[in-house]
Structure formats: C-alpha cells, structure tokens
Amino acid sequence: MRNPERRRAARLAAGLVSIVLAAAVARPVVHVVRTALRERGFSKPTPVWGPTDVEDISRLSRTRVRTITTLPEDEAGAIEMLRRLLRDAKEQHLSVSIAGARHSMGGHTFTPDGVVVDMLPLRAMSLDDQRNLLHVQAGAKWRT
Ligand SMILES: Cc1cc2nc3c(=O)[nH]c(=O)nc-3n(C[C@H](O)[C@H](O)[C@H](O)COP(=O)(O)OP(=O)(O)OC[C@H]3O[C@@H](n4cnc5c(N)ncnc54)[C@H](O)[C@@H]3O)c2cc1C
Secondary structure (H helix, E strand, C coil), rough: CHHHHHHHHHHHHHHHHHHHEEEEHHHHHHHHHHHHHEEEEECCCCCCCCCECCCCCCCCCCECCCCEECCCCCHHHHHHHHHHHHHHHHHCCCCCCEEEECCCCCCCCCCCCEEEECCCCCCCCEECCCCEEEEECCCCCCCC
C-alpha cells in the first residue's frame, strides 16, 4: 500500500521539477529565437555625413562641426590636402579630428566647431614580403 503512494509522490515531484526546469529554460530560448527572427538581416550602417553634422555609429553624438574633408584615394593627393588642411586649421585656431570607420561610439571622431578629416578613402594595403609586413592605410576595413 505504501509503495504505490511513494511512487505516485515521486512521479509528482519529478513532474513538478520538469515543469520548473522547462519554464526556466523556455523563457531565454523563446527570447533568443524571437530576437533572431525579428532581427534577421538587421544592419544599421554608420550614419552618412551631413553637410556640417557628424555622427558616429552610436547615433547619440550628433555634433555640428566647421568642415568635413574627405581625403582623395591617391596618397600624394591626400598628403597634399592634409598639409593644406592642417595649415589652415592652425591659422584659424581650429581643432582637427580624424575619423575612420566611426565605430568608437563616444564622439571621439569630432570636436564641436572643429575640422573633421574622413580617412575612409585611404584603404590601400601593401605587403613587404621580405620583412613579412603588411602596411594598411588608415581607412581600410575588413569589408572594403
Ligand atoms: C558593434 C560594435 C562592436 C565592437 N566590438 C569591438 C571589439 O570586439 N573589440 C574592440 O576592440 N572594439 C570593438 N568595437 C569598437 C570599435 O571596433 C573600435 O572603436 C574601432 O575599431 C575603432 O576604429 P574606427 O576606424 O571606427 O575608429 P574611429 O571611431 O573612426 O576613431 C577612433 C579614434 O581614433 C582616432 N583615429 C581614427 N583614425 C585615425 C588615424 N588614421 N590616425 C590617428 N588617429 C585616428 C579618432 O580620432 C578617434 O579618436 C566595437 C564597436 C561596435 C560598434
């Protein structure tokens, strides 16, 4: 008589434990699956430059600057442009900030009323196979 009662109690306890475990696991699993489905193909690119507004990927740091200069792809032209830009900024007492991919998420790449230099067009790479060194320009990203 006592054995069937014990077995029933054990089955009940096992059932309750299973329900509690299933409830504990189900919630995060449902959350992860729902998020994965909702955000399929979700990608937010870095905001494009405004005429004098800059922003980084955080989208929390929109800042008005004096000018945004995108360097040309060719190195000689870029160096020439940088020289001119730095000379002018010094004469006008303006801060110069350098922007790469703008993924640093804290407004690091711009100063209010300053001059921003967009380095992204400079993305060439060259391999020195004698010294096993890869030179990568400042605008190079994994993707491009
Ligand atoms: C979703 C996400 C995930 C991330 N995960 C990681 C991670 O796993 N590990 C990690 O380390 N980081 C991570 N980061 C941070 C981010 O990858 C780095 O901050 C980023 O690589 C910096 O490079 P950038 O070209 O975006 O620099 P920017 O944000 O453009 O610039 C960063 C700083 O460097 C200066 N700078 C830029 N270019 C030059 C240059 N040519 N010469 C001198 N100074 C320059 C800028 O003035 C600025 O102060 C993540 C960021 C995001 C948005």
